Amino acid sequence: MSMRVELDEPKCVASGQCVMAAPEVFDQREEDGVAIVLDDGPAPELHDGVREAAAICPAAAIHLVER
């Protein structure tokens, strides 16, 4: 199973919830906290954390393409 992570940046409200759920895949920009995708094709062992990040993102700004 492969996963691609897409961030709809204008929607991001910089809550950092994705960083808490999957710190290997997301970080926050220093100046305003907007999310950064560190790894848009994360390894399978990170998928659960990334799915959690997408589920808890309060702005629904994280889209996952899984196949």
Place this chain on the structure above:
Amino acid sequence: MSGILARPADGTTPPDRAYPMTRDLTCPLAPPPGLHTARAESPVGRVRIWNGTTPWLITRHADQRALLVDPRVSNDDHEPGFPYVNAHRAAIAHATPPLITNTDAPEHTRLRRMVNAPFLVKRIEAMRPAIQKIVDDLIDTMLDGPKPADLLTALALPVPSLVIAELLGVPYADHDFFQSNSNLVLDSDASADEARRASGALTGYLDTLLGEKLTAPGEDVLSGMGRRVTAGEMTRTEAVHMGVAMLIAGHETTATMISLGTLALLQHPDQLALLRDDDDPRTVAGAVDELLRYLTIVQTGVRRVAKEDISIGDQVIRAGDGIIFDLAAANWDPEAFPEADRLDLRRPARTHQAFGYGPHQCLGQSLARLELQVVYGTLYRRVPTLTLAAPLDQLAFDHTGTTYGVRCLPVTW
């Protein structure tokens, strides 16, 4: 089933369903039972509020998530149909400048990104040792003092006020002033005049402190906002206002979670034991989210107004209609949390909506989680014999405030 049959043909709620709803006094930690009836019978239904209007009440977890990120759902409280919490809020709405709490994207996004930097998850996490010291010192003082103690004054209220002082960059020498005034702002026994004076004193104090930070900046939040004031991105008044807002939004809420959370754990000794005997940070973090879900202390509902017609389920919310999202209703929705009425510190509770959902979801949530992790992870280990020093039915709860809390929590050990 009779409730469903009794529904009027247009599917709206019978007009006698008043909001906010009342709790069952024999079950003081549970949300009002009427919310479960509303969710089962008319999950998108009308309720009557204080001013006689009938906004929509949304009670299902999934519906709240869909609507709270919907750009047609607005936080603009200048709209006539906005379902104000009370007469006071209705009266001040038009005099309130655009803030993060009453704007929509893109203005909201701009304002919020302006105040976000100090709340970066990594920066908040870096405060852990400082918060641990604050909590350790307060517990030391409590243990040295007389028994029983009021957990609210000994721990619950001082923790968030000292932490926010630390975050804003209030010098240690001023902590007493800062704390006593912020307690007065929240004290339901204080007169309106006293509260206003205290809030004025805090505003004046933060303005002076901001002035000092402009000349000698540090790494704290006020210095950060000071830099934005210098760069012309924010006015000095906005910066001071934001500082006061952080204090108000973060003080009573966090204090309530400390006291009510402790009460809930004392009522569930098996769960308390779990937290006391397992210091894995993941266990403690999971416990914090489950207690946030179970207690859902914000009891007045998140308020919005529809900007366009919105179809949801078999209903149409019309442009201009008010919408209320009861967070406890979502957090006790059995479709989202099976056996929602059970406090189960091991359940995955992370999708709870105790901090709201959507772009306005709590700005201070990472800080609140950290404070609660430190308190819950420390108090019951250091004071394993902690017990309630009054019968449950003698405790006074706040049924009318924004947050549902206990006014005094006598404990002994």
